[in-house]
Amino acid sequence: MTTIYEKALKAHEEWRGKIDIHSKAKVKTKEDLSLAYTPGVAEPCRQIHETPDKIYDYTWKGNTVAVVTDGTAVLGLGDIGPKAALPVMEGKALLFKEFADIDAIPICLDTKDPKEIIQIIKAMAPTFGGINLEDISAPRCVEIERALIEELDIPVFHDDQHGTAIVTIAALINALKIVHKKVDEIKVVISGTGAAGSAIIKMLHHFGVKNMIAFNIDGVLSKNSERSLDFLEKEIAEITNTENFQGTMAEAMVGADVFIGVSAPKLVSKEMVASMNKGAIVFPMANPESEIDYQDAIEAGAAVVGTGRSDHPNQINNVLAFPGLFKGAFVAEATKITENMKLAAAQAIAEIIPESELTSDYIIPSPFNPDLVDIIIKKVAEAAVKDGVIRS
Numbered sequence: 001m002t003t004i005y006e007k008a009l010k011a012h013e014e015w016r017g018k019i020d021i022h023s024k025a026k027v028k029t030k031e032d033l034s035l036a037y038t039p040g041v042a043e044p045c046r047q048i049h050e051t052p053d054k055i056y057d058y059t060w061k062g063n064t065v066a067v068v069t070d071g072t073a074v075l076g077l078g079d080i081g082p083k084a085a086l087p088v089m090e091g092k093a094l095l096f097k098e099f100a101d102i103d104a105i106p107i108c109l110d111t112k113d114p115k116e117i118i119q120i121i122k123a124m125a126p127t128f129g130g131i132n133l134e135d136i137s138a139p140r141c142v143e144i145e146r147a148l149i150e151e152l153d154i155p156v157f158h159d160d161q162h163g164t165a166i167v168t169i170a171a172l173i174n175a176l177k178i179v180h181k182k183v184d185e186i187k188v189v190i191s192g193t194g195a196a197g198s199a200i201i202k203m204l205h206h207f208g209v210k211n212m213i214a215f216n217i218d219g220v221l222s223k224n225s226e227r228s229l230d231f232l233e234k235e236i237a238e239i240t241n242t243e244n245f246q247g248t249m250a251e252a253m254v255g256a257d258v259f260i261g262v263s264a265p266k267l268v269s270k271e272m273v274a275s276m277n278k279g280a281i282v283f284p285m286a287n288p289e290s291e292i293d294y295q296d297a298i299e300a301g302a303a304v305v306g307t308g309r310s311d312h313p314n315q316i317n318n319v320l321a322f323p324g325l326f327k328g329a330f331v332a333e334a335t336k337i338t339e340n341m342k343l344a345a346a347q348a349i350a351e352i353i354p355e356s357e358l359t360s361d362y363i364i365p366s367p368f369n370p371d372l373v374d375i376i377i378k379k380v381a382e383a384a385v386k387d388g389v390i391r392s
Contacts (some may be wrong), residue, residue: 018090019097019106053391056129056333064129065326067092068121070112072137073160073195076287082108085135092134092159100323100373102330104132114121114140118147125152130326132160138194139232153391155329155337161199163318166325166342167364168200168260168283169207170349171316174363175304177355179257179279187211187256187277190292191249192263193221193236200260203346205239208338212240213252220245220252250275257281261291268292273300273340283307285316304360313361320364321345324373328380333391344383347375 023038025036026107034040044058056062071085071106072078089106096104105128109117121131121144131154141158148156157163176183188209190201191214201214214221214236221229223237224244229310247268253259261268261284267377268291269379278303284291285308294312304313325345329337352365352375365372384390 012087015016018087018094019104019311037314048197055126056391060103061127061129062333063102063330064128065093065096065102065130065132066107066121066124067096067108067132067134068109068117069077069135070109070117071135072112072140074135079137082110085315087135089134091130095319096132096323096326099319099367100377101328102323102326103284112140114143116145117144118151122151123346128154129330130155132156132322132326133160135160136195138198139230142194142198142232149336153335155185155326155334157322157326157337158195159318159322160195160201160339162203162342163322163325164196164262164285164316165199165203166321166346167318167349168285169203169343169346171306171314171364172204172207172258172281172354173346173350174358175258175281175306178358178360178363179281179303181257181279183208184210186258188213188258188260188330189252189256190191190214190240190248191259191261191267192216193233194262196262196285197260198232198236200262201240203235203317203339203342205344207346213245214240215249215252220247220249222246259291260284263291265289265291268297270296270300273297273302276302279303281305304363306363314364316364317367319367320349320372321376324348324376325380327373328377329384331377332384333383334381334384334389335391336389338383338386338387338389341380341383341389346377349377351375 020120021378022388027033027036048054067089069085069089071082074080074088083141086106086108089108093104093106109120116237145156145158147208190197193214201212204212221233221237222241222244250272253272256276258281265286281304282297282302283306287308290307294305294307306316308316
């Protein structure tokens with residue numbers, strides 16, 4: 001039997017790239033040429049020079065995203081470099097176009113220096129209406145994103161962080177409806193505090209979760225840790241582990257309501273899931289092999305299970321979020337993406353499934369739901385206006 005990897009390799013060889021550029025303007029006559037290029041093009045140039053914001057009226061800037069990586073954290077493959085990262089960036093650009101009709105350009109940078117990456121993106125920013133950072137390792141990705149948000153007047157978004165967080169929160173919103181638990185009363189254990197994990201934790205905090213315990217390869221995170229914490233770990237420690245728990249993850253999961261994993265395979269046993277509270281929600285999202293197998297989590301008593309895989313129910317997939325989120329930001333003419341805009345996207349994803357249709361196997365909509373992107377656009381644009389982050 002031909003595997004999905006063999007099929008994909010053959011398809012990529014046939015495609016020779018998943019995207020291309022099509023012209024909107026037709027150049028069939030001398031007048032066409034004069035309008036699209038010289039001498040006619042001089043007039044929009046003059047207008048933009050006099051009023052820079054007119055770039056949104058006369059160019060593609062208002063509907064274009066740069067998909068930027070340095071290839072240091074690609075899928076589950078790790079640091080494979082910018083050339084090997086290009087198929088993923090092309091795929092991301094394809095999804096922007098197919099799901100939200102956004103033009104996206106893949107850009108793979110041959111540098112790992114955060115300061116250099118920041119300078120390159122700043123230098124090319126006039127061309128684009130938004131920057132989607134992709135597959136950049138933590139904590140560098142956080143440093144890069146924060147600097148660009150501070151210094152640019154267009155939306156900047158690291159999808160591995162916030163896209164994952166948005167869809168995780170959407171899944172949690174609906175899972176809590178099924179198990180009849182309140183967000184401010186649940187205990188959540190998180191495995192992984194890198195790009196995705198740190199963003200999930202911060203969004204859980206913004207969503208109203210009060211009791212969280214986070215683990216990474218070095219064990220439990222705590223403000224009183226004896227080891228040196230990096231800046232991102234310190235931030236996470238400030239909003240988690242309020243009772244200074246010092247045990248193992250197995251011990252932390254006793255009496256927990258939710259487990260979220262964005263770390264490594266086979267870290268969670270059936271016994272650990274069985275020790276959780278009744279109505280346990282388990283989201284083991286490591287790819288391609290999760291912290292606990294879907295079926296094992298079900299057999300251990302989990303009420304709702306979601307993974308990052310397409311071969312199980314409840315796939316927690318970033319493609320549900322980022323196309324509509326960026327389009328909503330563009331529609332609102334937003335200069336940044338706020339926490340409220342992210343939460344609005346999560347709530348839109350969750351609410352598209354009527355409560356009467358929710359089941360333990362159906363807490364997340366399909367990315368092919370024809371109404372999904374439009375609902376996210378509306379909610380995100382409203383949040384941008386409410387937060388006052390729009391171009392005047």
